[in-house]
Amino acid sequence: MTTTATGHVAAEARPEAAEVADGSKLAWAARDTAALVKRNLLHYTRVPQLLVFTFVQPIMFVLLFRYVFGGTIQIPNVAYVDYLMPGIFGQIVVFGATSTAIGLAEDMGSGIIERFRSLPMVRLSVLAGRTGADFVRNTGVVVVMLIVGVAVGFRPKGGAIAIAAACLLVLAFAFALSWIMALVGLKVANAEAAQAVAFPMLFPLTFASAAFVPVNSMPGWLQVFAAHQPVTVVVNAARGLMLGPEVAADLERYGVFNTSTTGYVLQSVAWIVAILAVFVPLAVRQFNRS
Amino acid sequence: MSGSTAPAIELAGVTKRFGDVQALAGVDLQVEPGTVYGLLGPNGAGKTTAVRVLTTIIRPDAGRAEVLGLDVTTHPERVRASIGLAGQYAAVDEQLTGRENLRLVGQLCHQPRAEVVRRADELLERFSLTDAGDRPLKTFSGGMRRRLDLAASLVHRPPVLFLVEPTTGLDPRSRQDLWDLIRELVADGTTLLLTTQYLEEADQLADRIAVIDHGAVIADGTAAELKAQMGATVLEVAFADVATAHSALETVAGVAPGAEVDGIAVRAPVDDGARRAMDVLRALDGAGIDVAGLTIREPSLDDVFLKLTGRRAEEDLDPDAPAVADPRPTADVAAQGGSR
Structure with missing residues (x-):
């Protein structure tokens, strides 16, 4: 091997590529994230199965619980459809979170992330682009499900602002879950495995919760888990906000709620912050490592 | 680029280990600016790992890796702005159209919006994909996909290009087309490092060839020199x-x-x-x-191998591996197949 002079041939070849100030790096991160959010959302227009999974499945859950099981579930002083719909929002976003894991695992498997890593983009935009796209999708689904809910008799009395706040809380929770699922997707690196890992985690969270039935109807040992796990907390916060303070007070009086709406909202925010604080760094570390 | 004698690509004593597998065991190579360098070897030899180090995808355990005089571990962002990567496992998005793929890469390279649009159209035309540009990639033939993949690596006009097994799995006609395209690129002064399992491909395209096995360069020279060794x-x-x-x-x-x-x-x-x-x-x-x-x-790669190593290259050669064979960069997968 010959040793040549240490001239730097083309260090100046692309001046715009020089390391940039932090401010413009943030702007680039935003641009890269936006480009990848768009890319990920375009997949929904190209793969009809994704749309089916996203919209049809929650509608089926609404119909199932509203018309099949709903008749046997009695909630004191509240129509079951009113109790049900906030739970449906929780169920949608928990099930939907698997798509973050599946999407990232597919990208890892296809090799497109290798291409992204070789580009002068801000690398972490790959994760932000995925969780961001899932946030946008969840927003769309929540809006559609509100309309579906009204169509099947959902009549929330909390007022527009409280309903919007409830939706935002559910969406923030969904965003936090996305980061847990991002870690899962990066670790398993194929779509089937991502689903296999995610579903057993999410299924008990969804059903052993207050989403479809009151926690105080469950056996005592299960209540210990169901009353305090995050899906129950977030669903009851959304329920209290959407149905209004009078209904919430009734629910608390009959033991369906174990705290006030405010209590649930505060607990929800704590869960969301805690999940993000733990799983964003873990996912980022896994991404940098793999 | 100046007429400097410094190499455009340099590896010096680079090692990389995945678990029990020593993927690179001290690789030395130098690629002069504006030339084509062929990295020849069977699957698992370490070719792709070497490219992944040079393209900043993975960090070497030891040794020096430089592109255009820039160390890949200390200046990864500047290296990325100067390189393009295409080939067997740097994938494109199946669900997007050809045009959308190229525009996405343009955006991620931080080109101005007008340039993003213009460059995508220009590349589609240059690679004879204009008619197919608005169809999703999943409808593309293997040859079209490779052309688009190559186009995607050129969006930001990188002076240094890495091609990983650019024609593996293609039919002879598409292979010939792609070779012609690659020759045109090189005529523009691009420095190219390509990995291949085919001696013929290296012979057709490369000015110099390194034969790599078990993570080390076991022979290098011009195609003529290697063949002279072979007869x-x-x-x-x-x-x-x-x-x-x-x-x-x-x-x-x-x-x-x-x-x-x-x-x-x-x-x-x-x-x-x-x-x-x-x-x-x-x-x-x-x-x-x-x-x-x-x-x-x-003489074939097999003959070169038999001559150089006393064993056949085909023992672990798998030309029918799927086009996107196991690039998954998770630690456990990389451990088994770090250099697919």
Whole structure:
């Protein structure tokens, strides 16, 4: 091997590529994230199965619980459809979170992330682009499900602002879950495995919760888990906000709620912050490592 | 680019280990600016790991890796702005159209919006994909996909290009088309490092070739120099069975030095194929050994390997591996197949 002079041939070849100030790096991160959010959302227009999974499945859950099981579930002083719909929002976003894991695992498997890593983009935009796209999708689904809910008799009395706040809380929770699922997707690196890992985690969270039935109807040992796990907390916060303070007070009086709406909202925010604080760094570390 | 003598790409003593697998065991190589360098070796030899180090996808355990004089570990962002990566496993998005793929790469390279649009159209035209540009990639043929993949690596006009097995799995016609495109690129002054399992491909495209095995360069030189080591042609005599081949070895080697047994065949590098073939047949006839078949051909990667390592390259060669074979960069997968 010959040793040549240490001239730097083309260090100046692309001046715009020089390391940039932090401010413009943030702007680039935003641009890269936006480009990848768009890319990920375009997949929904190209793969009809994704749309089916996203919209049809929650509608089926609404119909199932509203018309099949709903008749046997009695909630004191509240129509079951009113109790049900906030739970449906929780169920949608928990099930939907698997798509973050599946999407990232597919990208890892296809090799497109290798291409992204070789580009002068801000690398972490790959994760932000995925969780961001899932946030946008969840927003769309929540809006559609509100309309579906009204169509099947959902009549929330909390007022527009409280309903919007409830939706935002559910969406923030969904965003936090996305980061847990991002870690899962990066670790398993194929779509089937991502689903296999995610579903057993999410299924008990969804059903052993207050989403479809009151926690105080469950056996005592299960209540210990169901009353305090995050899906129950977030669903009851959304329920209290959407149905209004009078209904919430009734629910608390009959033991369906174990705290006030405010209590649930505060607990929800704590869960969301805690999940993000733990799983964003873990996912980022896994991404940098793999 | 200046006419400096500094290499455009340099690896010096680079090592990389995935678990139990020593993917790179001290690789040294230098690529002069504006030239094509072929990295030749079977699957698992370390070719792709070397490219992944140079493209900043993974960090080397030790050694120095530089692109255009920039260390890949200390200036990864500047390196990325100067390189393009395409080939077997740097994928494009199946669900997006050709145009959307190219625009996405343009955006991620931080080009101005007008340039993003213009450059995508320009590349589609240059790679004869204009008509297909608005169709999702999943409708593309293998050859079209590789062309788009190559186009995607050129969006930001990188002065240094890495191609990983650019034509593996393509039919001969598409392979020839892609070779023509690659030659055009090189004529523009791009420095190219390409990995391949095919000696013919390296011979067609590369100015210099390094043969890599078990994570180290075991030979390097021009295609002519490597072939000179091999002899201009390879003479291969097949026999009824392995035992016969072994018993015929001495006779063949007497006429064609360097002969070796390979399965039921004996093969030898020779300078003058036709004449030597007659000599060999005459000698075998004289020794009373029946010949089942006779071939005279250009040396292949397999021959280079047999010559250099004493074993066949095909032992772990898998040309039919799926186009996106296991690039998954998770630690556990990388441990098994870090250099697919």
